[in-house]
Amino acid sequence: MREGDNITFAMKPGGTRQKGKILWKDPEGESCIVAVRQGDRELRILLHTSGETATGELLTEQAADREPDLQHQREEAAKRSYRAAKNNAQGHYFEQAIQRGCKFYREKGLAEIDKTPEGFRVLKKKGNGLFEGRFIGKAQVDFQGTVRLWGQGVSILFDAKCTGKDRIEQSALTETQAEEPERHWKLGAVCGVAVGLGGNAYFVPWDVWRDMKAICGHKYMNQTELGPFQVKYTGSTVYFLSNLAEEGQKT
Numbered sequence: 001m002r003e004g005d006n007i008t009f010a011m012k013p014g015g016t017r018q019k020g021k022i023l024w025k026d027p028e029g030e031s032c033i034v035a036v037r038q039g040d041r042e043l044r045i046l047l048h049t050s051g052e053t054a055t056g057e058l059l060t061e062q063a064a065d066r067e068p069d070l071q072h073q074r075e076e077a078a079k080r081s082y083r084a085a086k087n088n089a090q091g092h093y094f095e096q097a098i099q100r101g102c103k104f105y106r107e108k109g110l111a112e113i114d115k116t117p118e119g120f121r122v123l124k125k126k127g128n129g130l131f132e133g134r135f136i137g138k139a140q141v142d143f144q145g146t147v148r149l150w151g152q153g154v155s156i157l158f159d160a161k162c163t164g165k166d167r168i169e170q171s172a173l174t175e176t177q178a179e180e181p182e183r184h185w186k187l188g189a190v191c192g193v194a195v196g197l198g199g200n201a202y203f204v205p206w207d208v209w210r211d212m213k214a215i216c217g218h219k220y221m222n223q224t225e226l227g228p229f230q231v232k233y234t235g236s237t238v239y240f241l242s243n244l245a246e247e248g249q250k251t
Helices: 070-107 175-186 206-210 212-216 223-229
Strands: 006-010 017-025 032-038 041-047 056-063 111-115 120-127 130-135 143-149 152-163 167-169 190-197 200-205 220-222 230-233
Touching: 017 041, 070 111, 070 143, 070 152, 070 190, 143 190, 152 167, 152 175, 167 190, 175 190, 175 206, 190 206, 190 223, 200 206, 200 223, 206 212, 212 220, 220 223, 223 230
Parallel strands: 152 190
Antiparallel strands: 006 017, 017 032, 032 041, 041 056, 111 143, 120 130, 143 152, 167 220, 190 200, 200 230
């Protein structure tokens, strides 16, 4: 995609598709500013990734005939793109630390847990094993597998969320993403959300995450509220099962 191209996208996976025109594309990343006409209004939207499942945020809303301050919007978009890239990097590092935890538990014979592959759609086959494609919206939790508890194997599913803020918002998990752990939790699976915040790691049980508003009085958890769910984190490995009661699971 280049500046001047038309694009069809959704603000979030599964959202309503919109049509717009690319006004600016970040040469250092995959972000771009898209203009969307809605009647006599024009929206300027920053997309953090290209494609119909891009995550978008509103930059400005203005009269369609108003002369836009595109330079200012470019500067704001570049700043937000940098923050988004930084957050993505932190998230990837946190997931890698969890994967090292998965390896530890596998080698100890305590669990068999794997990272769920990202959804991918092939757009065009080129032959010789080559193709064009794109990642699509996540349909499953980040990690799933089996853990040995109470002398038997129990299913485990959890998402991983890392933030540079001083709190983790319940909205970090969309309603669609919450459906799968809810179904499995009702059947007796171990479900939750692994949280990276302030250099620490936490494993929040699903019933606590789901009922965050009733338990904490708001739809977020700060470090104090996360405290009871802190797990061992060496900086390179997250031992996300370290709070489970069975002695054989202690790390």
